[in-house]
Amino acid sequence: MEKxxxxxxxxxxxxxxxxxxxxxxxxxxGYQLVRGVGCRCGFCxxxxxxxxxxxxxxxxxxxxxxxxxxxxxYIATLPxxxxxxxxxxxEKVKPTEQIMMQLYPEIYACVxxxxxxxxxxxxxxxxxxxxxxxxxxxxxxxxxxxxCVMCGxxxxxxxxxxxxxxxxxxxxxxxxxxxxxxxxxLLERVAEIEGGNCEAALQDIMAKTAEELKELYNNRDFEQ
Amino acid sequence: xxTQEMLESIKxxxxxxxxxxxxxxxxxxxxxxxxxxxVQVKMENHPDYIASQFAELAIGPNKGEKVPLELAEVLxxxxxxxxxxxxxxxxxxxxxxxxxxxxxxxSAAAIMAHxxxxxxMIVTKLRHGxxxxxxxxxxxxxxxxxxDSPAQHYLDVMGGGHFKNxxxxxxxxxxxxxxxxxxxxxxxxxxxxxxxxTMVTTHGGGTSRKRMHACKDYSGAxxxxxxxxxxxxxxxxVVDFTSAIEIIKDxxxxxxxxxxxxxxxxxxxxxxxxxxxxxxxxxxxxxxxGFPTSNHYGATADGLVLAYRAGxxxxxxxxxxxxxxxxxxPSQIFGALVTEKVRSIGAQLVNKDGEPFMYxxxxxxxxxxxxxxxxxxxxxxxxxxxxxxxxxxxxMIDMIHGEGTIEKxxxxxxxxxxxxxxxxxxxxxxxxxTLHYQNGGIKIGVNGMSxxxxxxxxxxxxxxxxxxxxxxxxxxLDIIVFGRNAGVNAAAAAKEVKLGKKLNLDHVKSFMKEMxxxxxxxxxxxxxxxxxxxxxxPVYDEPNAKLMK
Numbered sequence: 001m002e003k004x005x006x007x008x009x010x011x012x013x014x015x016x017x018x019x020x021x022x023x024x025x026x027x028x029x030g031y032q033l034v035r036g037v038g039c040r041c042g043f044c045x046x047x048x049x050x051x052x053x054x055x056x057x058x059x060x061x062x063x064x065x066x067x068x069x070x071x072x073x074y075i076a077t078l079p080x081x082x083x084x085x086x087x088x089x090x091e092k093v094k095p096t097e098q099i100m101m102q103l104y105p106e107i108y109a110c111v112x113x114x115x116x117x118x119x120x121x122x123x124x125x126x127x128x129x130x131x132x133x134x135x136x137x138x139x140x141x142x143x144x145x146x147x148c149v150m151c152g153x154x155x156x157x158x159x160x161x162x163x164x165x166x167x168x169x170x171x172x173x174x175x176x177x178x179x180x181x182x183x184x185x186l187l188e189r190v191a192e193i194e195g196g197n198c199e200a201a202l203q204d205i206m207a208k209t210a211e212e213l214k215e216l217y218n219n220r221d222f223e224q
Numbered sequence: 225x226x227t228q229e230m231l232e233s234i235k236x237x238x239x240x241x242x243x244x245x246x247x248x249x250x251x252x253x254x255x256x257x258x259x260x261x262x263v264q265v266k267m268e269n270h271p272d273y274i275a276s277q278f279a280e281l282a283i284g285p286n287k288g289e290k291v292p293l294e295l296a297e298v299l300x301x302x303x304x305x306x307x308x309x310x311x312x313x314x315x316x317x318x319x320x321x322x323x324x325x326x327x328x329x330x331s332a333a334a335i336m337a338h339x340x341x342x343x344x345m346i347v348t349k350l351r352h353g354x355x356x357x358x359x360x361x362x363x364x365x366x367x368x369x370x371x372d373s374p375a376q377h378y379l380d381v382m383g384g385g386h387f388k389n390x391x392x393x394x395x396x397x398x399x400x401x402x403x404x405x406x407x408x409x410x411x412x413x414x415x416x417x418x419x420x421x422t423m424v425t426t427h428g429g430g431t432s433r434k435r436m437h438a439c440k441d442y443s444g445a446x447x448x449x450x451x452x453x454x455x456x457x458x459x460x461x462v463v464d465f466t467s468a469i470e471i472i473k474d475x476x477x478x479x480x481x482x483x484x485x486x487x488x489x490x491x492x493x494x495x496x497x498x499x500x501x502x503x504x505x506x507x508x509x510x511x512x513x514g515f516p517t518s519n520h521y522g523a524t525a526d527g528l529v530l531a532y533r534a535g536x537x538x539x540x541x542x543x544x545x546x547x548x549x550x551x552x553x554p555s556q557i558f559g560a561l562v563t564e565k566v567r568s569i570g571a572q573l574v575n576k577d578g579e580p581f582m583y584x585x586x587x588x589x590x591x592x593x594x595x596x597x598x599x600x601x602x603x604x605x606x607x608x609x610x611x612x613x614x615x616x617x618x619x620m621i622d623m624i625h626g627e628g629t630i631e632k633x634x635x636x637x638x639x640x641x642x643x644x645x646x647x648x649x650x651x652x653x654x655x656x657x658t659l660h661y662q663n664g665g666i667k668i669g670v671n672g673m674s675x676x677x678x679x680x681x682x683x684x685x686x687x688x689x690x691x692x693x694x695x696x697x698x699x700x701l702d703i704i705v706f707g708r709n710a711g712v713n714a715a716a717a718a719k720e721v722k723l724g725k726k727l728n729l730d731h732v733k734s735f736m737k738e739m740x741x742x743x744x745x746x747x748x749x750x751x752x753x754x755x756x757x758x759x760x761x762p763v764y765d766e767p768n769a770k771l772m773k
Contacts, residue, residue: 034488
């Protein structure tokens, strides 16, 4: 017989197999989820969840699809959190300190409590990447925030009202577009294509008979 | 945490590792299969060839063709609403271009439609960005290096698809690939680059050149969050938690909008549009043949159902991609994707005795067939519930490329396994094929339009680009190339359209009549929208369970 545990979904008690994730346990209990469910693989951040084990003070946070149930777990999902998203024109912004001050000035109100880092479902150093953003060090902010799934748990715990995931995203886009080195071979190939220089070879290979194409394919040389 | 039996098998894997490593470092890999061997392993093992799992369509544009049983059920299912109950005069949304689906292709289409001056709106079943795009880990192909060319890419794609691909679509795919990488780069997608700007590129299964661009193993997530941000920056309206349940046509039979349903309140809304883009994605959550899936919760082939009822033919709907490396253990991540990149950067497939039983980077269909055969031969490792798997020898990666490579190049994989007490830097992982991709889909022309006028399609819902088997890294590519393409062409077509006076659902009525005439009686209602899981709860076997809807 499978080992069972008691969990409390929004306060109501259910008995579920101990091997299930929180998300699967909710479905076992009978929910057909519409909210708080997405990729079910830890990439999309749809299933941010807050829980507490009965008798303990600490509030914990996790992704429901990536976390096993525990006995006496009190569970509330956080399927939506009102993050602030400021629109901007990626072609017009510049990777200077001013842009953060302009779009997300609240990051300078960070009180250094580190609640965001403690709450992160991806174990990111959230407060650290906000500090990088404050200093305009966008490449470091981008690197540190790269694995963010934008679940919003950090923001839910922030006394300063910071929208950390959007700050990280802005830093990454600035980095990708303006700060990362240009790719010469890419620019050259695009110019070749747009100049029509790749067309003849494509027409040529498209004109091959099925047999000729198979022959070519089966005798390709491979880059080592 | 592995079982005792698994740990015993790991010892055998470790025992052969030194020799396998030495071989790899000397450039010696397990032999690639010959063309004949590939055909044989596929015919004997690939799920696409199990005849009993397919049904012939009795009605519709592909009448007489075979598709998976579960797909046949929804293609020939009952509409969610009866056309006579719908008031099409009450228009809630009126736009130039309606994009159905908020994943990578839908977002790319919306951005380009907007760029081209169209009034565009996205409607999406769950949240914006809830899509397979978000979960694509490995990378995106483009022939942008000096030793490579679009023609070389073309050859790989055609061979990978067993020469069934539509040549004009493949040409578009490979020709536009570098342009799309530049577009993404210019939007701020952070590709892995060397210090001098050179793209870090690797092989994928079936590629002859290293042309896989990546953003660590968050490639799709990185692309998706940038595209979503761009849609938001442009303030393109997104109606979320709302699914399209029928295409609406005008009096000339052209697509002219969609019937929408709120996923929470079930409220019906009507969207009128001059052109429509279906970008609804794949079908993993149909769980064909009972396979687990690496797909998003919403991947239920909805777009195929809408288009089929509207009279658009499908192409190659019989062919699915089973990704060779789904997680086979532990149970909590059963079926989750283990990116092909794990093999690209050095991990080998080995059986329970530590033998490398095949070349690890054959195309996906061949690799999956090879893994299934190895388990059938009794060389797999028992997992749970009677399942099996083979080892993917991940510790090889750091041994080949240096310590820290796994952490830097595939952090998501490392994190996924660490949560269950498995450190893939030190221990190999167990894998088995998982339902991953819908190779077939709605037939389109090079302009992205289906055979229904003004009904465009982009992304995984399209059939024909990848023939009978897609290569790694060509899906992220396809959603960008054909998403952009659909957006541009849908916006252009919208400029030519004079609004239809008489919106109608006559095609749904005639589909219902066709069903009746063919004697199809079914309880199935489609599109399916979401799967239902109960994880073995015995309550659902009791008579009262039928009351639990």
